[in-house]
Amino acid sequence: MxxxxxxxxxxxxLDPQVREVLVRYLTDEFGNEGSRTHEYGARAKQAVQRARDQVGAVVGVKRDEVIFTSGATESNNLAILGLREAGHATGRKHLITTAIEHKAVLEPFEALERDGFEVTRLAVGAGGYVEPDALKAALRDDTLLVSIMQANNETGVLQPLKELASALDGHPAYLHTDAAQGFGKDLESLRDPRIDMISVSGHKVFAPKGVGALITRRRGYERVPLKPLVYGGGQERGLRPGTLPVALIAALGEAAELAVCDxxxxxxxxxxxxxxxxxxxxxxxxxxxxxxxxxxxxxxxxxxxxxxxxxxxxxxxxxxxxxxxxxxxxxxxxxxxxxxxxxxxxxxxxxxxxxxxxxxxxxxxxxxxxxxxxxxx
The missing domain is CATH 3.90.1150.10 (Aspartate Aminotransferase, domain 1)
Incomplete structure (x- = not known):
């Protein structure tokens, strides 16, 4: 055994209901979401838009605030490295993260550090979480981005996201959270409107590997000033070009909806x-x-x-x-x-x-x- x-x-x-959706869009509804001249493409587009709604509903955002990616690693890279140009343009080149982040966050920060950015890595105690006062003390006028995970992948410790978000009151820094471990599980903390970007991984929430999302909340009418890491095609508002994997995206949408319902x-x-x-x-x-x-x-x-x-x-x-x-x-x-x-x-x-x-x-x-x-x- x-x-x-x-x-x-x-x-x-893989959740059985998610598997059913995945297989249907792999075998029967196999159209390209970008094909605008026939019903196969139209139905594929409808499936993707429905998945945007389903993923967005978990954290209380609209469909146009959901960017599909290959997983949380890509989402983290886009959220962090995608602000490089904004940092250079504004002179705000101070970044804050923690010592317990996943390598998919720590290594993009190291890349920006090599490009002239300054990084503050917040310490944690034996409890495994960041104190909000430590974040307040680390903030500077030139702080561009704060990235703190929702839940640690090794210990399962949830960070005090609401308190950390409150610590940023009145400060323009963008707040990103790697929610690979907590999306669809700890629901309330990710609904805080002060969290600007949320990284999602499908295979941590009973969906397939190879799909995820970066949720980018607008501040009023303003979007996070991200720039793409790759180019060609213009999909996902130009931030993540390439043919959309409709079956994987539809499966992630189903998993997101089930996560809330169940x-x-x-x-x-x-x-x-x-x-x-x-x-x-x-x-x-x-x-x-x-x-x-x-x-x-x-x-x-x-x-x-x-x-x-x-x-x-x-x-x-x-x-x-x-x-x-x-x-x-x-x-x-x-x-x-x-x-x-x-x-x-x-x-x-x-x-x-x-x-x-x-x-x-x-x-x-x-x-x-x-x-x-x-x-x-």
């Missing part, structure tokens, strides 16, 4: 799994990572006394499939930059595993998992 999949922060399974039931299922897991671990010596009142209900970042994460993963591989950090850096054996930023030593960071599930996760024999861990200790 296969082990139970418990790595949903890396990627989620949010309460999904949350309840995830909380129930968490309670059973923690109950099974009570007889073990373990430590949870981050401020638990802020951790999303489907994530446990945990270490067990005396056990290295790699050894633990191997020992449990026939029972559960888990990880010890971001899938994007899983080939690296260096300690997690997120856990190090939270004050852990190398040994402490290397002991942590990430267990993440979803509403589609089948029942887990947590007793057997706990017993296997006990035998290793």
């Amino acid at each position: 296969n082990p139970v999949y418990l790595d949903c922060n890396a990627t989620t399974p 949010n309460s039931a999904r949350l309840a299922r995830c909380k129930a799994i968490r309670e059973v897991a923690l109950g099974a671990f009570r007889g073990l010596s373990f430590k949870l990572t981050g401020e638990q009142t802020r951790v999303m209900s489907h994530v446990l970042n945990v270490s067990f006394r005396g056990l290295d994460s790699e050894a633990l993963i191997v020992a449990l591989k026939d029972l559960i499939a888990i990880s010890n950090g971001s899938a994007c850096t899983s080939a690296s054996y260096t300690p997690s930059h997120v856990l190090k930023a939270m004050g852990m030593t190398d040994d402490q960071a290397n002991a942590c595993v990430r267990i993440s599930w979803c509403h589609m996760t089948p029942d887990v024999d947590w007793g057997a998992v706990a017993e296997r861990i006990r035998m290793l200790s």
Whole structure:
């Protein structure tokens, strides 16, 4: 038998209803959204526009504020690097982010740093979140962009987005959040109108890999002054040219709508799994990572006394499939930059595993998992 999949922060399974939509637009409704001379193209365009509405409804924006991309990595790059020209033109070349961002945010900031921008990286404490006062203290007159994730991919800790947004009251800096882990799960925080840009990843919300979105809220009639990273074709308001993958986009739209409709039931299922897991671990010596009142209900970042994460993963591989950090850096054996930023030593960071599930996760024999861990200790 296969082990139970418990790595949903890396990627989620495809929702059955989303799969139906995907297959329909791959096989039957295969028209090009840009074809204006026949019904195949018209129906494809309607599917894309409906998906814009569905994705926008999650965070309370209009369809023309949704730009489809290949995923959150591209969205992050467009949100950050797309402001390069605005920074040079206005002289506002100070940027703020955090030490615990995904590499898809940290590396574009490094690229701008090499181009003459100045970057402030906010620290976090052992709780794994940024204090709003730290953001206030870091703001300068020439601050152009603040980028702070909604929820951390390794710890599951939600950042205080509403308070962070409030800290920007009266300041013109653009606020971007990488919402790959929280879009469609933690709904309310992303509806704050002060958040200018939101990066979305399809495969973290039960849609296929290879599709995502960048949501760009207007300020009144003004749009975020982004410039494209690639050129040719003019699609997506000229910000992301290329033939639109209609099937992937329609599937993302369906996933977004389901995320809102089923949010309460999904949350309840995830909380129930968490309670059973923690109950099974009570007889073990373990430590949870981050401020638990802020951790999303489907994530446990945990270490067990005396056990290295790699050894633990191997020992449990026939029972559960888990990880010890971001899938994007899983080939690296260096300690997690997120856990190090939270004050852990190398040994402490290397002991942590990430267990993440979803509403589609089948029942887990947590007793057997706990017993296997006990035998290793």
